[in-house]
Amino acid sequence: xxxxxxxxxxxxxxxxxxxxxxxxxxxxxxxxxxxxxxxxxxxxxxxxxxxxxxxxxxxxxxxxxxxxxxxxxxxxxxxxxxxxxxxxxxxxxxxxxxxxxxxxxxxxxxxxxxxxxxxxxxxxxxxxxxxxxxxxxxxxxxxxxxxxxxxxxxxxxxxxxxxxxxxxxxxxxxxxxxxxxxxxxxxxxxxxxxxxxxxxxxxxxxxxxxxxxxxxxxxxxxxxxxxxxxxxxxxxxxxxxxxxxxxxxxxxxxx
Numbered sequence: 001x002x003x004x005x006x007x008x009x010x011x012x013x014x015x016x017x018x019x020x021x022x023x024x025x026x027x028x029x030x031x032x033x034x035x036x037x038x039x040x041x042x043x044x045x046x047x048x049x050x051x052x053x054x055x056x057x058x059x060x061x062x063x064x065x066x067x068x069x070x071x072x073x074x075x076x077x078x079x080x081x082x083x084x085x086x087x088x089x090x091x092x093x094x095x096x097x098x099x100x101x102x103x104x105x106x107x108x109x110x111x112x113x114x115x116x117x118x119x120x121x122x123x124x125x126x127x128x129x130x131x132x133x134x135x136x137x138x139x140x141x142x143x144x145x146x147x148x149x150x151x152x153x154x155x156x157x158x159x160x161x162x163x164x165x166x167x168x169x170x171x172x173x174x175x176x177x178x179x180x181x182x183x184x185x186x187x188x189x190x191x192x193x194x195x196x197x198x199x200x201x202x203x204x205x206x207x208x209x210x211x212x213x214x215x216x217x218x219x220x221x222x223x224x225x226x227x228x229x230x231x232x233x234x235x236x237x238x239x240x241x242x243x244x245x246x247x248x249x250x251x252x253x254x255x
Contacts, residue, residue, distance in 0.1 A: 008032040008057075008082070009235065010091050010132065012065055013098030015044035017195045018145070021228030022095060023047060027056040029236045034082065034091075036063035036074075036098065057085050065098045065124035066116065071131050079135070091135045093235045094142045096125045096167075101197055103156040114159050121163035126170060139182040141235050144171050146189040146246065152254040164189075168246055175244030184243035188231050191250025193222040217252025226251070 009026050013019040014035025023033045024047075033051055037044035037060055044060035051058035059081045063074050079089035099121050102113055125144060136142070146168050149161040167187065174185040192212045194203035201208050202221055213220050230249045233239070 007092035009093035010034045011095040012036045015047050018227045019097040020047050021224035022231045025228040025232035027051040027054045029232055032057040034059050036061055059085050066119035068127045075131050090137055092140050094132050096144045101160050106158040109159050117159045117163050122166045142185040143231055144187050146187045148189055148191040148250045148253055172244045187246040189248040190227045191222050191253040217255055
């Protein structure tokens, strides 16, 4: 049976961190979830089980978002999984979340490191989204994840932030080109969040955590729920007339 009433989201990097948190927030709001993972199948399966415990459907598929050569095969596997899960190969939402980070001074950044950032954060997002367009319903929504580092500058993040800046520009073009289909495309740009991203430095190093809190209007470092809640509200709330926008979720970091 085809389920046309319950929305379904594809979340890249949805097995851990902000992607997992977003998946759980969406499930609580009544959304089914297809999520991707890179290597930690056990974490992906645990997330699927948590979503199922919330009464929603979920499936996890392996995907390396840095390797565009694998996107065609992923699309085929996704279509099959969605048909098995829901009765048709359609998506309502796409969240381009998967990514890695580096902290290397501009002068020391190697071409390999630059290319790695480009592959995951810009090229991968561009061409995966392109491949998903035939699956996204008219009136659907896309959220691309950027970073506060595309607005403010901290030493060591030039390569990472440059790719996020590219994603923000791409988002505006997508919003313009997909508008005739009723598809909205926006950016959510987290500030510093307590996750294992970047080795968990924001979460685990007290001095870093306290410094960021002191530079944030709300007086603390962000938590995963701050981001998952914002993304799920953008996708499943009443913000239907918002597109092409950059929404920073940083608690007012470096205002």
